[in-house]
Amino acid sequence: MGVLIEQFPLYVSGFLGTLRLCVFAAIGSLVLGTVIAACRVSPVPPLRALGSAWVTVFRNTPLAVVLFAVAFGLPELGVNGSYFWFGVAGLTFYTSAFVCEAVRSGINSVPPGQAEAARAVGLTFTQSLSLVILPQAFRTVVPPLGSVIIAMIKNSAIAGAFGIGGDLFAVGSTLTSAQGYAAAATLFGVLLGYLVLTIPAGIGLARLEKKLAVAR
Amino acid sequence: MTETGTPMIRMAAVDKHFGELHVLKDINLEVAAGQVVVVLGPSGSGKSTLCRTINRLEPIDGGEIAIDGKALPAEGKALAGLRADVGMVFQSFNLFAHKTILENVMLAPTKVRRQNKAEAEKNAMRLLERVGIANQKDKYPAQLSGGQQQRVAIARALAMGPKVMLFDEPTSALDPEMVNEVLDVMTTLAKEGMTMLVVTHEMGFARRAAHRVIFMADGEIVEDATPDDFFTNPTSDRAKDFLGKILTH
Numbered sequence: 179m180g181v182l183i184e185q186f187p188l189y190v191s192g193f194l195g196t197l198r199l200c201v202f203a204a205i206g207s208l209v210l211g212t213v214i215a216a217c218r219v220s221p222v223p224p225l226r227a228l229g230s231a232w233v234t235v236f237r238n239t240p241l242a243v244v245l246f247a248v249a250f251g252l253p254e255l256g257v258n259g260s261y262f263w264f265g266v267a268g269l270t271f272y273t274s275a276f277v278c279e280a281v282r283s284g285i286n287s288v289p290p291g292q293a294e295a296a297r298a299v300g301l302t303f304t305q306s307l308s309l310v311i312l313p314q315a316f317r318t319v320v321p322p323l324g325s326v327i328i329a330m331i332k333n334s335a336i337a338g339a340f341g342i343g344g345d346l347f348a349v350g351s352t353l354t355s356a357q358g359y360a361a362a363a364t365l366f367g368v369l370l371g372y373l374v375l376t377i378p379a380g381i382g383l384a385r386l387e388k389k390l391a392v393a394r
Numbered sequence: 395m396t397e398t399g400t401p402m403i404r405m406a407a408v409d410k411h412f413g414e415l416h417v418l419k420d421i422n423l424e425v426a427a428g429q430v431v432v433v434l435g436p437s438g439s440g441k442s443t444l445c446r447t448i449n450r451l452e453p454i455d456g457g458e459i460a461i462d463g464k465a466l467p468a469e470g471k472a473l474a475g476l477r478a479d480v481g482m483v484f485q486s487f488n489l490f491a492h493k494t495i496l497e498n499v500m501l502a503p504t505k506v507r508r509q510n511k512a513e514a515e516k517n518a519m520r521l522l523e524r525v526g527i528a529n530q531k532d533k534y535p536a537q538l539s540g541g542q543q544q545r546v547a548i549a550r551a552l553a554m555g556p557k558v559m560l561f562d563e564p565t566s567a568l569d570p571e572m573v574n575e576v577l578d579v580m581t582t583l584a585k586e587g588m589t590m591l592v593v594t595h596e597m598g599f600a601r602r603a604a605h606r607v608i609f610m611a612d613g614e615i616v617e618d619a620t621p622d623d624f625f626t627n628p629t630s631d632r633a634k635d636f637l638g639k640i641l642t643h
């Protein structure tokens with residue numbers, strides 16, 4: 179267990195790297211996923227087609243392949259950036275497909291009369307969605323979204339394995355392969371790092387769910 | 395009723411299908427400003443569909459619909475703008491479940507009409523007062539009885555200052571003792587000159603408040619008469635049959 183104490187600063191920096199990656203990707207995928215869900219339920223056929231194509235592509239492609247495509251495809255399209263930002267982008271695109279489907283199931287759980295009443299008083303599609311449907315949909319969507327975000331935190335290790343550098347996974351592989359620490363002890367530290375992210379995320383979500391349930 | 399100027403609602407040769415089912419067949423209907431029309435007919439005859447095509451909650455396959463001389467736009471902003479002028483009251487109330495009573499009434503005036511909060515609140519309180527729910531303004535819809543919710547739904551529609559009000563069986567989901575509190579509000583509205591199209595089985599309301607009764611069967615308007623004529627001298631067999639069933643109960 180010595181590795182944990184000796185290399186504590188490295189673990190902390192790896193933890194912060196993973197945290198940064200996850201915060202950006204979580205915000206990105208929640209926003210993008212909600213926008214794509216809005217496309218999928220919109221009255222405009224091309225937007226609906228775009229939304230379902232996005233989900234089909236990213237939900238059915240392995241994350242490693244998405245990351246690969248982003249890291250090598252975006253520069254070819256003239257988009258340049260660091261591996262960190264490519265990692266954020268790949269994780270965001272991939273996770274947005276799952277966020278979209280969770281949000282869409284939430285939208286479908288809102289009784290159709292709510293949307294009809296919203297349209298009948300003269301709200302536009304965007305207003306109905308943002309003022310009436312989504313606020314009610316998010317209530318039922320918190321538990322599945324929580325699972326999606328926790329899965330995303332764990333998936334961030336794949337971005338690490340892909341070589342964005344500076345995250346928990348990179349710390350683990352540097353310490354074991356380059357510096358020769360025992361794998362079990364080193365990975366225990368890495369595991370702790372992920373648990374410190376995922377367990378509080380789970381607790382926070384459970385709280386949020388309770389609070390929303392009380393507020394009807 | 396004397397027909398003067400443009401009708402408030404005009405439906406010309408309107409057709410509507412649900413797949414194979416022909417639900418509205420060549421509907422021609424004009425409702426003058428200030429007129430109260432009650433729509434009757436057996437279940438499945440197309441009454442709700444008729445009502446819902448008027449603000450395009452259901453699109454139509456053929457024909458034309460105009461409100462106050464303006465043809466219904468297809469989709470988007472223009473349609474939303476037109477719907478703002480047409481109030482609708484549903485059988486199942488459909489109040490916004492996550493908003494308080496006051497917020498329910500204020501939402502569209504602030505977001506669609508761009509009224510400021512203070513003005514919208516004053517107007518909302520006046521309307522809630524009028525339907526007798528002002529003291530419940532901070533509650534959520536689920537905390538009110540059905541009759542109270544339906545009166546709030548009427549206030550919500552009135553808050554937009556509509557030219558026309560559509561009612562689709564507004565009292566059918568209510569316990570019997572709450573029916574009258576809603577009908578009273580509707581009767582007052584009718585007396586004040588609101589243009590109304592009301593789908594209902596409340597014969598008392600039809601006799602008391604309607605200028606005109608339309609009887610539908612199988613997607614067609616079969617009779618169009620004053621309440622007196624319709625109830626005492628129905629001409630079609632289907633109307634006689636329908637009245638026989640309703641009035642003996």
Ligand SMILES: Nc1ncnc2c1ncn2[C@@H]1O[C@H](COP(=O)(O)OP(=O)(O)OP(=O)(O)O)[C@@H](O)[C@H]1O
Nearest residue numbers: 412413415417435436437438439440441442443444
């Ligand atoms: N969304 C829909 N999809 C398919 N068929 C529908 C739909 N809405 C209504 N219908 C059918 O169209 C016909 C007319 O329905 P509508 O609701 O207008 O009748 P109604 O006169 O209002 O009946 P009720 O008195 O039962 O409310 C019915 O046969 C109904 O089953």
Ligand SMILES: [Mg+2]
Nearest residue numbers: 441442443563
């Ligand atoms: Mg009906």
